[in-house]
Amino acid sequence: MEAVNQILVQMDQTISTPTLDLVCNICPKCGTPTEHIVKLFGKKKKVGVNCRCKALELQEKEELERYQEQMRKLERLRACSLMDESFKNSKFENWEHTALNQKMFELGKEYCDNWEKMKAENIGMTIWGDTGIGKTYLSFCIANELLSKGVSVIATSSINLINQIYESYGRVGALGEVEIIRQFEHASLVIIDDLGAEHNGKSGKEKQIIYSVIDARVRAKKPLIITTNLSTEQLRNKMVGVDGVERTYDRMMEICPPVKVKAEPRRQAIGVKKTAILGSLLN
Known part of the structure; x- marks a missing residue:
């Protein structure tokens, strides 16, 4: 045993020698x-x-x-998100330019081209105007443009957002709402389309859901884009809580300054175009 210990000591001394050529x-x-x-x-x-x-x-x-x-x-x-075929085809390269919708096109392109600044300054917008002029198409063009650059974007309607949360209750209870809100908080950009079209239940739950998402964006200091057919005054009245407080509207205006857009009714123009196609087939 003593011999073994001596060998181990000698080995340790050999390994520890500074001059050893390793x-x-x-x-x-x-x-x-x-x-x-x-x-x-x-x-x-x-x-x-x-x-x-x-x-x-x-x-x-x-x-x-x-x-x-x-x-x-x-x-x-x-x-x-509402990532269906209609969403996927909403791209700036597919934009049908007219004299009246050119400013809408430029608004969307400028926002995307200056995305890093918009993100850093937490700048979103509330796009409002008449029904059917292409507000949804504009917002989805912005979403697709930024998605193509690797930016995480959630684009959905207020009704779809509320329905998703209601449906989650049946699967995982209140935790489903927490998880969905977390997704909206973490995305680099959130787009809520057609705000104000949702039904206002007596419980005020729909307003609470919308407020939770907007509040999450404000707290995370991340941009939010909203489209609506309502004027700013109508939206203010719509967003008043059951307690009479305008907290949702105030929070929204904090990060989404209103931008009124004007253009010819896009849906009407599409209808006229399809009518012409049908007419040519009948002739």
Whole structure:
């Protein structure tokens, strides 16, 4: 036993010798070191490092994990959004330009081109105007433009938002509402279309849901875009809580200054175009 102890002491002294010429191991695949020599407390030590092929393997793994997480986020956004075919086709390159809707087009493009500033300054907008002039199309064009640049966007209607939360109660109870609100809080941009079209129940729950989303955006200091057919005064009256307090409207105006837009009724123009097509077929 004593002999074994002497051998262990000799081995320890040999390993600890500062003058020992340490040799690093080399990866047999890429020929680069898997160890590195460092000097610690006056002694040389070998520490493990990633060789070139191991570093590339880890980089590819991290990129795959980032891609998978991005896909999971996109799926969560799709679950909260109105991402149907109509939404997907709402793009600036598909915009049908007219003299009256050009300013709407420029508004949307300028907002997207200056997105980083809009995000930094927490600038959204309340787009309001007559029914059918393309407010929804404009907001969804903004959503698709930013989504194409990798920005996380949720675009939904006020009615769809409320229905999603009501439906979640049957699956996971109140936790469903918390999770949905959290998604709206974390997205870089949230678009709520057709605010004011939702039914006002006697309980005031619909207003509470809308307020929760707006409040979450304000607290997170993240932009919010709203479209509505109501004037600012009508919207103010619509948003008054059951207690008579205008907290939702005040919060909304804090981050979504009103922008009135004007254009010819887009739906009417589409109807005229389709009527002409039908006419040509009948002739």
